[in-house]
Amino acid sequence: MVGRHCYSYFFFLISLLLGTLASPTLSYCRHDQRDALLKFRDEFPILRHNPDANDTSLSSWNKSSDCCSWVEVKCDDKSGEVISLELPSISLNSTLKPNSALFKLQRLSKLSLYNSSLYGEIPSSFRNLSRLEVLDLSHNALVGQIPESLGNLSHLTYLDLSNNRLVGQVPASVGKLSSLEWVVLSDNHLVGNILASLGNLTQLYYLNLGHNKFSGNIPVSFVNLTKLAEVHLNNNYFESTLPVDMSGFQGLDYFDVRENSFSGSFPTSLFTVPNLMKVFLGENQFTGTGPIEFRNISLLPSSIVLYLDHNKFDGPVPRTIYKFLDIDFSYNSFSSFEKSPSKVLDESPQITQLDLSSNSFQGPLPQWICNLRSLEFLDLSNNRFSGSIPQCLRDLTVSLEELLMSNNNLSGTLPDIFVNAPNFKVLDVSHNRLEGKLPKSLINCSLLQMVNVRSNKLKDEYPFWLGSLQSLNVLILRSNQFYGQLYHSHASIGFQNLRVIDISHNSFTGSLPSFYFSSWHNMVTSVQQAYDDETLGSPRFGIDYHNSMEMVHKGVDTEFERIRRDFRAIDFSRNAFFGNIPESIGLLKELRVLNLSGNQFTNNIPQSLANLKNLEALDVSRNKLSGQIPRDLGSLSFLSVMDFSHNNLQGPIPLGTQFQRQKCSSFMDNPRLYGLNEICGETHVSNPIQQESDDLSEPKEQVVNWIAAAIAYGPGVFCGMVIGHIFFPHGHEWFMEKFH
Numbered sequence: 001m002v003g004r005h006c007y008s009y010f011f012f013l014i015s016l017l018l019g020t021l022a023s024p025t026l027s028y029c030r031h032d033q034r035d036a037l038l039k040f041r042d043e044f045p046i047l048r049h050n051p052d053a054n055d056t057s058l059s060s061w062n063k064s065s066d067c068c069s070w071v072e073v074k075c076d077d078k079s080g081e082v083i084s085l086e087l088p089s090i091s092l093n094s095t096l097k098p099n100s101a102l103f104k105l106q107r108l109s110k111l112s113l114y115n116s117s118l119y120g121e122i123p124s125s126f127r128n129l130s131r132l133e134v135l136d137l138s139h140n141a142l143v144g145q146i147p148e149s150l151g152n153l154s155h156l157t158y159l160d161l162s163n164n165r166l167v168g169q170v171p172a173s174v175g176k177l178s179s180l181e182w183v184v185l186s187d188n189h190l191v192g193n194i195l196a197s198l199g200n201l202t203q204l205y206y207l208n209l210g211h212n213k214f215s216g217n218i219p220v221s222f223v224n225l226t227k228l229a230e231v232h233l234n235n236n237y238f239e240s241t242l243p244v245d246m247s248g249f250q251g252l253d254y255f256d257v258r259e260n261s262f263s264g265s266f267p268t269s270l271f272t273v274p275n276l277m278k279v280f281l282g283e284n285q286f287t288g289t290g291p292i293e294f295r296n297i298s299l300l301p302s303s304i305v306l307y308l309d310h311n312k313f314d315g316p317v318p319r320t321i322y323k324f325l326d327i328d329f330s331y332n333s334f335s336s337f338e339k340s341p342s343k344v345l346d347e348s349p350q351i352t353q354l355d356l357s358s359n360s361f362q363g364p365l366p367q368w369i370c371n372l373r374s375l376e377f378l379d380l381s382n383n384r385f386s387g388s389i390p391q392c393l394r395d396l397t398v399s400l401e402e403l404l405m406s407n408n409n410l411s412g413t414l415p416d417i418f419v420n421a422p423n424f425k426v427l428d429v430s431h432n433r434l435e436g437k438l439p440k441s442l443i444n445c446s447l448l449q450m451v452n453v454r455s456n457k458l459k460d461e462y463p464f465w466l467g468s469l470q471s472l473n474v475l476i477l478r479s480n481q482f483y484g485q486l487y488h489s490h491a492s493i494g495f496q497n498l499r500v501i502d503i504s505h506n507s508f509t510g511s512l513p514s515f516y517f518s519s520w521h522n523m524v525t526s527v528q529q530a531y532d533d534e535t536l537g538s539p540r541f542g543i544d545y546h547n548s549m550e551m552v553h554k555g556v557d558t559e560f561e562r563i564r565r566d567f568r569a570i571d572f573s574r575n576a577f578f579g580n581i582p583e584s585i586g587l588l589k590e591l592r593v594l595n596l597s598g599n600q601f602t603n604n605i606p607q608s609l610a611n612l613k614n615l616e617a618l619d620v621s622r623n624k625l626s627g628q629i630p631r632d633l634g635s636l637s638f639l640s641v642m643d644f645s646h647n648n649l650q651g652p653i654p655l656g657t658q659f660q661r662q663k664c665s666s667f668m669d670n671p672r673l674y675g676l677n678e679i680c681g682e683t684h685v686s687n688p689i690q691q692e693s694d695d696l697s698e699p700k701e702q703v704v705n706w707i708a709a710a711i712a713y714g715p716g717v718f719c720g721m722v723i724g725h726i727f728f729p730h731g732h733e734w735f736m737e738k739f740h
């Protein structure tokens, strides 16, 4: 995707080229320049040894042609000296030597070795390229410090050293490069108070210092940088307060100081800047009732995106928020809304994302939310909202994609508001006090991916009718009063794309036919669904704005960790199912977790379970199973948690390290099971486990349910996100893979 950054960069370069290459005249290469270029090329073994390699376009560099016509080379049309060399994404796989022939090209004004697999240090010899205007060494593996000598490149307008492994302080001499317009040092390990030295760079337009270890504060001298349009200071250790008067940054349209330690009061003056589009103040220590000051700002810019999350703001939410486009006030201490929000009615609110989660709101849901007809994302989770969910939410379902209201005190029924909700994908109303049935209108949401109604008081039959929704991935009905059968011969089983189903702690009953699981294709094969990728990149909080490196806000790199994409789980525990465990369970080769505990399943554990090569947790405890534990389960190498306790199993415990590692209690209360000496200790000779029932305690409260953990934090991005530690009963700790 092409972000605004890219556009700006593009035009920047175009203007530069137009400036330096205005007259297209034939030029002939000077021999010293040609020789320097060839010598430079030959400094890289990877080019020397593969002159014809596909990945290098430098094979055209030969003595029989004019070097000014070589690809990636441009000359001054009068002198025939090389003024531009761009070798982006050509793998050089080497260091830049201090005596490189490159430094003989003393007229170079533009050099790009972007993404060229360069490692080692940046040589001081760059001082020889005193005409450089553009220097791009980004996306390499350069180490060491930025050389002092860069401060000699007095014509430099564009400096990009981002995405390397540079350390130490940025030399103060960079602050002398008064022509600098564009400085990108992001994604390194740089330290120190760089901002102190940038105060004279009055031409500065784009500054990106994100993802380093810079510290210090924003100096007063910054008020002179009136051309600044984009400032990224995010993910550093900048501290202290923001300048009291930021109104001088008249050109500012992007201001990002996320994840630092800025403190003090809300920078009201910032919001008088006319072009401001995106403001990220999240994850700092800002305090006070700041945002309420919005109401004093008469010229509040419209279409602004404002992220104030993870601070310590309190007081009421100002009624002027309707002027914003995306709003993230999450993780603060807001407790109420400013009076007369009916003002919203008069305007045409354009809010598309509203995140008020994890605050201290209480009382009924504000009715004016129903006026936000452009809303795509609404998160009110983790507050103390009470009363019922208003019917009028129906008015905003046309655009709505995600409705998150979990962990409040909502009561009444879930209203049937999804009749016209063509974009609706995620419903999470878990942990409330809702009653009644699942709203039938959900059937009209053809893009629905997730339904989570966990821990309410819903009383309904199994929603067979959702089975036809092709995108439905995750269905959580856990801890309600659902009842009846999962299977009727006249109803299709459906749910082909289910990845996670948790219907535990309900009153489901009946038996399941042996073929029951055979239609759940998404648990059978690991073929990735196209929409997984879409969901990951979903434009929540403007993820589409920048490239993946800079996923905004709660994207991949912050509080979310990804659940493994291949996570598949079934939890039918604590219901009243009976009959055989369906043999077709053995088809679900991608299954990671299977919990059938606390039912009345009878007969043998199906041999087919041994096909589930990816299984990591298996719990069939507290049923009426008989026969032997299938011997082949011993070969399931990922199976780290099992529980067979409280059944009528008999015969030997299978060999295999997975079994030997289990707690004794995982087999208890199966009087005719034997072979437990190694697991339970030598003292248990016969009927070892029965006596141990003291050891049997109910799973403790702090035990986090694995599915809940897997989805609790990021329903907005649930297909890919989630979890660090998951705790299992019996002290098992499960570390899920962290991506990134």
Ligand SMILES: *[C@@H]1O[C@H](CO)[C@@H](O)[C@H](O)[C@H]1NC(C)=O
Pocket (backbone or CB within 6 Å): 050, 052, 053, 054, 055
């Ligand atoms: C060149 O490309 C072809 C096909 O893309 C590949 O088979 C070959 O190995 C490549 N040669 C080199 C030297 O990389």
Ligand SMILES: *[C@@H]1O[C@H](CO)[C@@H](O)[C@H](O)[C@H]1NC(C)=O
Pocket (backbone or CB within 6 Å): 059, 060, 061, 062, 064, 065, 070
């Ligand atoms: C030198 O490069 C030119 C293209 O720039 C090509 O036409 C010519 O064949 C090359 N000559 C040799 C000897 O490789």
Ligand SMILES: *[C@@H]1O[C@H](CO)[C@@H](O)[C@H](O)[C@H]1NC(C)=O
Pocket (backbone or CB within 6 Å): 089, 090, 091, 115, 139
């Ligand atoms: C860097 O270059 C490689 C090819 O050499 C390419 O696959 C990769 O996407 C490039 N990375 C960036 C960030 O441009």
Ligand SMILES: *[C@@H]1O[C@H](CO)[C@@H](O)[C@H](O)[C@H]1NC(C)=O
Pocket (backbone or CB within 6 Å): 046, 093
């Ligand atoms: C890069 O160079 C190192 C040795 O310096 C070599 O081991 C490695 O294979 C090279 N990588 C490529 C992609 O040529």
Ligand SMILES: *[C@@H]1O[C@H](CO)[C@@H](O)[C@H](O)[C@H]1NC(C)=O
Pocket (backbone or CB within 6 Å): 098, 099, 100, 103, 104, 125, 128
């Ligand atoms: C840098 O320039 C000086 C003087 O022009 C020259 O003596 C020196 O060789 C150059 N260094 C390199 C690495 O080319």
Ligand SMILES: *[C@@H]1O[C@H](CO)[C@@H](O)[C@H](O)[C@H]1NC(C)=O
Pocket (backbone or CB within 6 Å): 127, 149, 151, 152, 173
């Ligand atoms: C580079 O800058 C330093 C001061 O920072 C100065 O002493 C030196 O003469 C400069 N070198 C050149 C070649 O301009």
Ligand SMILES: *[C@@H]1O[C@H](CO)[C@@H](O)[C@H](O)[C@H]1NC(C)=O
Pocket (backbone or CB within 6 Å): 175, 176, 196, 197, 198, 199, 200, 221
């Ligand atoms: C800015 O320039 C002035 C005059 O050259 C100098 O005195 C001052 O130290 C410079 N400030 C910074 C932060 O480099």
Ligand SMILES: *[C@@H]1O[C@H](CO)[C@@H](O)[C@H](O)[C@H]1NC(C)=O
Pocket (backbone or CB within 6 Å): 199, 220, 221, 222, 223, 224
């Ligand atoms: C801003 O620039 C002016 C003119 O160069 C200078 O006099 C003034 O001291 C600067 N302000 C700050 C706070 O550095």
Ligand SMILES: *[C@@H]1O[C@H](CO)[C@@H](O)[C@H](O)[C@H]1NC(C)=O
Pocket (backbone or CB within 6 Å): 293, 296
């Ligand atoms: C903002 O408005 C309130 C009352 O509406 C007033 O008390 C306060 O002084 C104003 N603040 C500023 C900075 O104007």
Ligand SMILES: *[C@@H]1O[C@H](CO)[C@@H](O)[C@H](O)[C@H]1NC(C)=O
Pocket (backbone or CB within 6 Å): 384, 386, 387, 409, 411
């Ligand atoms: C939940 O809401 C009810 C009224 O509906 C109220 O009585 C109760 O105190 C609330 N509980 C909490 C924890 O806020």
Ligand SMILES: *[C@@H]1O[C@H](CO)[C@@H](O)[C@H](O)[C@H]1NC(C)=O
Pocket (backbone or CB within 6 Å): 418, 419, 440, 441, 442, 443, 444
């Ligand atoms: C689904 O939508 C159609 C047409 O919009 C409507 O007639 C029907 O009642 C809806 N179904 C449900 C269950 O709401």
Ligand SMILES: *[C@@H]1O[C@H](CO)[C@@H](O)[C@H](O)[C@H]1NC(C)=O
Pocket (backbone or CB within 6 Å): 504, 505, 573, 574, 595, 596, 597, 598, 617, 618, 619, 641, 643, 699, 706, 728, 729
């Ligand atoms: C299976 O479910 C039961 C009841 O919900 C629970 O106590 C047990 O810890 C679960 N087993 C696993 C392995 O998660």
